[in-house]
Amino acid sequence: MVGGVWYIWDMDVDGPRDKMAKVLEFVKQDVATIRTGRAAPALVENVIIKAYGGSTRLKVVELGTVNVPDAQSLVITPYDNSIIGDIRRDIEAANLGLTPIIDNNVIRIAIPPLTSERRLEYVKMLHRKLEEGRVKVRQIRHDKMAELKRAHEAGDLPEDDKFTVEEELQKVTDEMMDKIEEIGQAKEAELTGS
Numbered sequence: 001m002v003g004g005v006w007y008i009w010d011m012d013v014d015g016p017r018d019k020m021a022k023v024l025e026f027v028k029q030d031v032a033t034i035r036t037g038r039a040a041p042a043l044v045e046n047v048i049i050k051a052y053g054g055s056t057r058l059k060v061v062e063l064g065t066v067n068v069p070d071a072q073s074l075v076i077t078p079y080d081n082s083i084i085g086d087i088r089r090d091i092e093a094a095n096l097g098l099t100p101i102i103d104n105n106v107i108r109i110a111i112p113p114l115t116s117e118r119r120l121e122y123v124k125m126l127h128r129k130l131e132e133g134r135v136k137v138r139q140i141r142h143d144k145m146a147e148l149k150r151a152h153e154a155g156d157l158p159e160d161d162k163f164t165v166e167e168e169l170q171k172v173t174d175e176m177m178d179k180i181e182e183i184g185q186a187k188e189a190e191l192t193g194s
Contacts, residue, residue, distance in 0.1 A: 013169045016144045020137050020176040024183075027133035031183055034122050034129075035097065036190040037114040039074050041066040043098070044109070049090045051083045063087060076100070076107040114191075122191050130184045134177060141173045 032042035045061040060066060064078035064087065078084050088100040088107050097118075100107045114122070148165055151157040 013144070013165065013172050016140050016169060017172050019140045020172065023133055023136045023140070024176055024179055027129065027180055028183055030129050030133075031126060031187050033096075034126055034187065034191070035111070035114065036122075036187075037111065037119075038071050038190070039068045039109075039111045041068060041074065043096065043111075044074060044076065044091055044094075047091050047094045047096070049083070049087050051086045060087060060091070072111045072113075074109040074111065076109070077105070078107070081105050119191050123188060126184060126187055126191065130180055133180050137173060137176050137180070141169055144169055 029042070029046065032040070033046065035043060041061075045059060045066055047060050048057050049060060049063055050057055051063060060076060063080070063083060064076050067075045067077070069075055076087060078087055084102055084105070084107060088102055091098060091100045091107070091109070098109050098111070100109045145166060148157065148162050148169075152159065152162045
């Protein structure tokens with residue numbers, strides 16, 4: 001209490017909401033890297049390439065354009081042809097199950113159809129990635145709840161305000177969990193073809 005007035009410097013949930021939104025964005029990008037049997041730039045865009053003799057580490061998307069000429073292939077056109085071999089090598093080393101082939105000044109990648117066993121492996125991987133996102137969101141909620149508890153115990157936050165903020169924080173957490181679930185359902189439908 002400061003001068004007879006309750007004082008809490010951070011009673012809103014905007015900070016945790018922003019952190020949770022970043023987790024959600026990360027989950028979207030992470031899930032996009034899972035192959036579905038269809039060509040998508042996200043499969044290779046974020047692969048890190050050790051270019052120029054290993055002195056520079058950049059993502060594929062920073063080193064060239066990724067196009068989808070049809071549902072079963074990708075074409076990467078490097079901005080600098082001197083690193084085409086580096087891009088091919090590091091995509092192959094990323095263990096994505098893809099085989100990049102240099103064809104003139106581009107890299108072609110055929111996307112093989114997924115076997116049913118491979119689809120099941122990818123569904124399991126999807127569930128692991130989604131759970132990692134959920135854990136991060138719950139950790140953000142937990143940290144804010146602990147902060148509120150400390151403020152209440154120190155006498156800086158009345159019980160009613162603590163309860164109100166905790167309620168709002170739970171709504172934000174539930175909203176983010178629902179969005180993670182939606183991402184998972186959409187990706188699983190792609191993987192299973194349903």
